[in-house]
Every structure is written in C-alpha cells, then in structure tokens.
Amino acid sequence: MNPKEWRTYLVTQGSRSAGRDTEAIVEAALDGGVDAVQLREKGVSDAERYELGRRLRELTADAGVPLLVNDRVDIAGAVDADGVHLGQSDLPVAVARERLGEEAVVGRSTSTVGEARAAAEAGADYVGVGAVYGTGTKDVPDAKDGIGTDRIREIAEAVDLPVIGIGGIDADNAGAVAAAGATGVAVVSAITAADDPRAATAALREVVDDAR
Amino acid sequence: MNPKEWRTYLVTQGSRSAGRDTEAIVEAALDGGVDAVQLREKGVSDAERYELGRRLRELTADAGVPLLVNDRVDIAGAVDADGVHLGQSDLPVAVARERLGEEAVVGRSTSTVGEARAAAEAGADYVGVGAVYGTGTKDVPDAKDGIGTDRIREIAEAVDLPVIGIGGIDADNAGAVAAAGATGVAVVSAITAADDPRAATAALREVVDDAR
Known part of the structure; x- marks a missing residue:
C-alpha cells in the first residue's frame, strides 16, 4: 500500500479503451502486474x-492492489477504496483524510515545485506530477506541451514524497521519467488503448523497474 | 429539521443572482424566513x-435553518451540512445515509410516481418534484414544459413523504403548487434574481402558508 512502491499506476477512462469495458482493462492490467488503479x-x-x-x-481487492478514486471523496468512501486522488482545485x-480516515492514501496533482511543497505540507501521501509530456488526455495541467523530466527531477529533489509522473507516458519514455526521480508512472492510454493491456502493463513495469 | 415543515426552500446559484454573491442572497433569504437552503x-x-x-x-446555523448540499455527499459531510439532495443519477x-449518518436529511429529485415510490422505498426523507413549470434552470427533469400540478397531486397521494415542488415556481403560482399537495416549494430565481430577495422570500412563504 506504500505509494513509494508503485511503479505502474493505471488511470481508467472507458472512452479511451478502444471499445472494451473498463473492468476488462483493469483485469488485464492486474494480470500484467499493475501496482495501483485509479x-x-x-x-x-x-x-x-x-x-x-x-x-x-472487487477486482483489485482480489489481486491485493490498491484502488483510488479520482476527485470524489464520497465515492471513494462508498466503494471502500484505499484512497483518493485530488486535483489542485478539488477538496x-x-x-x-478526515472523511476517509487516517489510513487512506491521499494523492494530489501538482505541476510545480510550489504545488508539490504545498501538497507535502498538507499531508499528501504522494504527488502526481504532470503532464510530463504533451497528451490528448483532458484534466491534466499543462497537457499541451508537457512540463518535461527536468521538472520531475526538481520536484523529486524538493519534496520527500513519492513522485508519480503522469501525462503522455508510455514504455518508450517511462524510463526517462523514472531516471529523473519518479518512483512510478501513471498512464491512461498506454494501457487502456493498448492492443494487449496485460502485456503493455508488464512492459511498462519492466522499464520503470530497470530505470529506478 | 422536519422537511414536512419546509414551506420555502432556496436553491443557490451564483450565476442567477444578478451579480450579487450567494452569501448575500442566503442572508437575505434567512431574514425573509426561508425554511431550508440548498x-x-x-x-x-x-x-x-x-x-x-x-x-x-455558518450563516444557516446562526439562523437555525437546515443546509443541504446538491449531489455531493462528500461536500455535505465536509461542511457539516444537515443533508444532501440527490438527483436520479446520483449516489x-x-x-x-451511510456516509452522513442516520440523522442526515436525504432528498431525492423525482418527476414521476414511480420515481417517488422508489425514493420512498429507498428511505428518502423528502422528494423534490419537478420541474412543475417550464424553467430556464438546468438540471431539472422536464424543465422545458413542466410536469404540472396534477403530477404534484398524484405524487403527494402516492407517497407518504413531504413533497417539495421545484421548477419555475414564484409567488404567483406557488399557491397552486401547495394547493395540489406540495408541502413546500423550492426556488432558485424567484429568490436569487429578485430585486429584494428578503421580501421575495417572505412573500413566497406567505403564499405557501395560506395555500397549505
């Protein structure tokens, strides 16, 4: 459950799953060794x-993998998730933490050193940092151009929290993100839109493992 | 705190408040005797x-008036609201109730007898019924034409729950809604967009009182 151990972190999005349902994608990612699901x-x-x-x-519990919910503390609590991932303008x-209990994992999206420091001071358990690369995915700050791996390095040096890179990451560039100091990478399309989501997860995991 | 006693129920919307902030509208409505605020x-x-x-x-607690939050159980809990109002496709x-505790007031939007019966079976404390009349307000079922006061009467007869009419209601037509069996009326613009929100609240209250 320690976010420091998360190398691959799947963020679901049914509309980017090539017509497959989210449960099927998650099952495949769990088979491929994904470390966390949002x-x-x-x-x-x-x-x-x-x-x-x-x-x-149910699926993640059977696999012993943590489940987080994006933005919504009520839904996280209602489905007995392990935690919640909050954007900059969320709760x-x-x-x-007060609503979900002390044991809950609470992550915060950040794209600057200042935001990462604020998240650390507020008691976040990890920071999502991005968008590292330009991406078509909505709702990630700076999603057009990407903040780059230098910013990953700056944030990883500035805060004593696990850093999860997000935004435009795939098996080709995940190594550079991990080498810059990210403890793990979060992806949407690299898994959800892959021909073989299980194999894509396993490949991503290996790349991050090698670079960490 | 009994929704059966609510005659006037203000639903806030800053963008329909003629440039005034929501706190100012709520303060005026409280002065005018509003029975609940969402x-x-x-x-x-x-x-x-x-x-x-x-x-x-803070404002509602000082006035001894219940506060509910639309849709969001987490925000209701976080601000210590008295309850939550849920749409048909919400939680x-x-x-x-499980998240907020047994004492919480939980309302459900309904526009048919079937939905109202389902809400009663699910343990709702009141039903919001509408849109009674056509309205420009978004997110109310059948907001274009309105379901009319006959539907209010059918629902009030079908379920043993307080019925709060909503949608296009003002001091001119609130009496008909109450006469059809609504225990109270919920409004946005009739208060938020009024020249004098305090006086508008008081007038609405008197009309509903007289017709009940």
Missing part, C-alpha cells in the same frame, strides 16, 4: 461511477 | 464549493 471516468453519472467503483473494488487533502 | 453551485470547483459551503453553514439514498 477510477477516473469522465462523462458518466455518479450512480454509474459508484457501480463501476464497486466492481473495480483539501486534510478534508479528504 | 447549496447548488454549478460551474465552480470543488475547492470553491467547499469554501462557500462552509460560509453558508443511492442508502449510500448517502
């Missing part, structure tokens, strides 16, 4: 998100 | 919604 489905109702979260909770870290 | 701000971040919720909690009533 439920982040844009464009579905809360009722649907809750039902999907319950199913992902405060302390509020999430 | 925080429903579309188009703001969760961080902003949380901060606004905290301020409204289940039972989940909200």
